[in-house]
Amino acid sequence: MTMNDIDAPEIFQPDAEGNGDAPARAAAGSAVNAPQRRAALRERLAAAAIAALLVTDLRNVRYLTGFTGTAGRLLVTADGHGDVFATDGRYATQAAEQVADLPRAITRADDWLPDALAGRDRLGLESHVVPWAVAEQLRALLTDVEVVPAAGHVEALRAVKDAGELAAIGRACAVADAAFAVLLADLRPGWTERHAARHLERAMEDRGADARAFETIVASGPNGARPHHRPTDRRLRRGELVTIDFGARLDGYHSDCTRVLSLGEPDGDARALFELALAAQQAGLDAVADGAATADVDAACRDLISAAGRGEEFTHGTGHGIGLDVHEDPRLAADAAGTLRAAMVVTVEPGVYVPGLGGARVEDTVAVTGAGSDILTATPKPLAVL
Numbered sequence: 285m286t287m288n289d290i291d292a293p294e295i296f297q298p299d300a301e302g303n304g305d306a307p308a309r310a311a312a313g314s315a316v317n318a319p320q321r322r323a324a325l326r327e328r329l330a331a332a333a334i335a336a337l338l339v340t341d342l343r344n345v346r347y348l349t350g351f352t353g354t355a356g357r358l359l360v361t362a363d364g365h366g367d368v369f370a371t372d373g374r375y376a377t378q379a380a381e382q383v384a385d386l387p388r389a390i391t392r393a394d395d396w397l398p399d400a401l402a403g404r405d406r407l408g409l410e411s412h413v414v415p416w417a418v419a420e421q422l423r424a425l426l427t428d429v430e431v432v433p434a435a436g437h438v439e440a441l442r443a444v445k446d447a448g449e450l451a452a453i454g455r456a457c458a459v460a461d462a463a464f465a466v467l468l469a470d471l472r473p474g475w476t477e478r479h480a481a482r483h484l485e486r487a488m489e490d491r492g493a494d495a496r497a498f499e500t501i502v503a504s505g506p507n508g509a510r511p512h513h514r515p516t517d518r519r520l521r522r523g524e525l526v527t528i529d530f531g532a533r534l535d536g537y538h539s540d541c542t543r544v545l546s547l548g549e550p551d552g553d554a555r556a557l558f559e560l561a562l563a564a565q566q567a568g569l570d571a572v573a574d575g576a577a578t579a580d581v582d583a584a585c586r587d588l589i590s591a592a593g594r595g596e597e598f599t600h601g602t603g604h605g606i607g608l609d610v611h612e613d614p615r616l617a618a619d620a621a622g623t624l625r626a627a628m629v630v631t632v633e634p635g636v637y638v639p640g641l642g643g644a645r646v647e648d649t650v651a652v653t654g655a656g657s658d659i660l661t662a663t664p665k666p667l668a669v670l
C-alpha cells in the first residue's frame with residue numbers, strides 16, 4: 285500500500301473503443317452490464333430529484349463499473365453527462381482496464397468534484413456508509429451544492445440479479461457443495477470444530493473459491509444453541525448434532541449454506557430438533573416466489589416452529605439477499621416490508637436453538653423465479669449420519 289497520490293487530479297478521458305455499447309471486458313463475473321446498471325440508477329436519481337450520486341460503497345462501485353480494487357468512488361449524474369470514476373495512483377492501470385468507458389480522476393482528493401458537478405445543485409451521498417467527517421468535508425468543499433442523504437439506491441438495483449450474476453452465485457454454490465462432500469468423506473470423531481472448519485475452507489479454496497464467504501460456523505453439541513458460534517477446540521463427539529454454516533466467494537459473489545451432521549445416530553431430542561428445522565425450511569422454500577411478501581416467507585417458517593412450541597427458540601430472521609455481499613437486500617424477516625421479485629437471490633435459513641441441548645439450522649441459497657425458486661445449493665439436506 286502506498287501513499288503517494290496527493291498531486292492535482294488529472295482526468296483521463298475514456299478510450300474510444302471502450303465507449304458506449306462495447307465496454308471493456310471486466311473481471312470475470314463482474315460488471316459487464318455496468319452501463320445498463322448506471323442507466324437504471326439514473327432513473328432512480330431523477331425520480332428522487334438528486335442531480336448526482338457520489339457512490340463510495342466499494343461493492344456498489346464494483347457493481348456500477350466492474351472495478352475490483354479497494355479504493356474507488358464514482359459520480360453518477362441523473363442526466364447522464366459527466367460521470368467520473370476516481371481512484372488513487374495504485375489503481376491507475378487497473379482502472380484503465382476495468383473502467384475504460386468512463387473518465388477517470390487519479391487522485392485521493394475530492395477536488396475534481398466541483399468541476400464534475402458543473403453547476404448541479406444537489407449531490408446525494410450514500411448516507412448509510414459515508415462517515416460523518418467525510419460528509420462534513422464535502423459540504424465544506426461544495427459550498428454551492430446541497431449535500432443530501434441518499435441511501436439504498438444501488439442496493440435496490442443489486443437485489444435483482446442479471447444472468448451473469450446468477451451464474452456466478454451458482455458457481456460459488458457448486459464449489460461449496462463440492463467442498464462439503466470432501467468434509468463428509470474425511471471427517472472423523474475427535475476432530476475439533478476448528479479443524480473441521482479449516483478443512484472445509486481449504487477444500488473450497490482447492491476447488492476454485494477465491495476465499496471463504498465468511499468465517500465458517502461449526503457448532504457441535506450444546507454449542508449448536510448459538511446461531512453464530514465461532515469454532516472452538518471442542519472435539520466432535522458421537523451422537524451430537526453438528527451445525528455447519530459455510531460459503532464460498534468466487535468472482536466477487538458469495539454462497540451461503542447450512543447443513544447438519546451427526547457422528548452416529550443422535551439421540552431422539554436432537555433428531556427431533558433437526559427435523560423441525562428441516563420442515564420449517566421446506567415451508568419457507570415453498571413460500572418463495574415472484575410477488576411473495578418477504579414477511580410471508582418468514583411467517584411460513586416461524587408458524588411451523590411456533591406450532592411445535594418452539595417459536596421462542598427461533599431467534600433470528602429467516603433469510604437475506606446474497607450477491608456481492610453475503611448479507612444484502614432483501615431481508616426476510618417478520619418486520620421486513622419487501623416483496624420478492626424474480627431473479628432475486630436469497631437464503632432461507634430457519635433454525636431452532638435450545639440452550640443446554642443444542643440447535644439445528646438448515647439453509648439454502650435460492651434464486652427467485654416466477655413459479656417458485658431454483659435452489660442453488662445442492663448438498664443433500666437430510667441429516668448426514670456419519
Ligand code: ZN
Nearest residue numbers: 529540541647
Ligand atoms: Zn449461512
Ligand code: ZN
Nearest residue numbers: 540631633647
Ligand atoms: Zn445466511
